[in-house]
Amino acid sequence: MDLTQPTTENVSYMINQIKEKLRMVNVDAMKSENFSTSNYEDLHYIYEMVMKRETITPNEMQAIVAELGSLRE
DSSP states (O other), rough: OTSSSHHHHHHHHHHHHHHHHOOOOOOGGGGGGGGOGGGHHHHHHHHHHHHHOSSSOOHHHHHHHHHHHHHOO
């Protein structure tokens, strides 16, 4: 998958991967439909950061979720 292209499919893929990695309980709050390609670079940065990490602390998770929330439309 070529995540360098800002497509709705890539947005959906990245959101789903982030939710899975963070083991989010309230997955309805992070529906991929709520994100657009206009913030693609920021979303891609968060995706790469989350995927590189072996573990994520609760404080980091809270910050990531807050940042994702600010990208929602």
